[in-house]
Amino acid sequence: MTHPDLTVIDHPLVQHKLSLMRDNRTPSPEFRRLLREIALLLSYEATRDLPIATQRIDTPLTAMDAPMLAGPDPAVVSILRAGNGLLDGVLDVVPTAKVGFVGLYRDEETLRPIEYYNKLPKDMPGRFTIAVDPMLATGHSAAAAIDLLKRAGAAHICFICLLAAPEGVAVMAEHHPDVRIVTASLDSHLNEKGYIVPGLGDAGDRIFGTV
Numbered sequence: 001m002t003h004p005d006l007t008v009i010d011h012p013l014v015q016h017k018l019s020l021m022r023d024n025r026t027p028s029p030e031f032r033r034l035l036r037e038i039a040l041l042l043s044y045e046a047t048r049d050l051p052i053a054t055q056r057i058d059t060p061l062t063a064m065d066a067p068m069l070a071g072p073d074p075a076v077v078s079i080l081r082a083g084n085g086l087l088d089g090v091l092d093v094v095p096t097a098k099v100g101f102v103g104l105y106r107d108e109e110t111l112r113p114i115e116y117y118n119k120l121p122k123d124m125p126g127r128f129t130i131a132v133d134p135m136l137a138t139g140h141s142a143a144a145a146i147d148l149l150k151r152a153g154a155a156h157i158c159f160i161c162l163l164a165a166p167e168g169v170a171v172m173a174e175h176h177p178d179v180r181i182v183t184a185s186l187d188s189h190l191n192e193k194g195y196i197v198p199g200l201g202d203a204g205d206r207i208f209g210t211v
């Protein structure tokens with residue numbers, strides 16, 4: 001099943017940086033730096049639907065009605081732990097965003113997410129919400145995190161990931177067809193342990209050096 005709102009960013013800068021990240025020789029400091037840079041580039045597309053309204057300003061030459069971000073500050077929600085690898089890159093371009101965290105880890109046997117932390121900004125209804133996690137594998141972690149955001153009232157949600165597997169995209173299409181997905185790559189498939197192929201391994205371990 002395909003997702004009605006899936007954007008794969010095939011920009012050369014994103015693709016080059018992603019290839020460096022996939023390379024298993026790339027050490028954590030470099031991996032983190034590349035992920036932050038890609039996050040910034042993916043955010044540029046993911047924030048395309050931010051509401052905008054004009055405000056009257058004076059340039060040095062004249063008055064004008066200038067487009068400015070409107071409405072409540074956006075929310076960025078990091079799905080721990082690996083989501084934190086994307087967080088600062090998103091905040092580089094959306095510095096006024098309120099930040100939330102959802103702690104999930106995948107049970108290695110069942111491949112189902114287990115929640116261990118939840119701290120969201122106040123007043124989620126009305127905020128354009130960007131959820132971030134580098135990996136969309138089976139899709140169950142992302143779907144669970146977005147369930148939680150919707151229960152908190154978030155209505156306009158975009159999910160940014162570095163890599164998506166077709167299996168995860170299908171789960172998102174089934175449970176959250178209204179949530180836009182912005183990714184750097186739609187990879188081939190999942191292996192028998194639920195890892196994305198060709199992928200880049202365990203994103204959290206590579207970000208934090210816990211391999």
Ligand SMILES: O=P(O)(O)OC[C@H]1O[C@H](OP(=O)(O)OP(=O)(O)O)[C@H](O)[C@@H]1O
Binds near residue numbers: 104136140
């Ligand atoms: O689509 P899924 O099959 O649910 O898998 C994706 C999840 O797995 C990884 O997290 P992990 O459980 O390794 O936790 P971590 O971020 O603490 O490493 C990844 O960051 C996603 O959250």
Ligand SMILES: O=c1cc[nH]c(=O)[nH]1
Binds near residue numbers: 082135195197200203
């Ligand atoms: O390939 C995968 C799948 C899930 N989580 C990861 O970190 N990597």
Ligand SMILES: [Mg+2]
Binds near residue numbers: 082202203204205
């Ligand atoms: Mg992990």
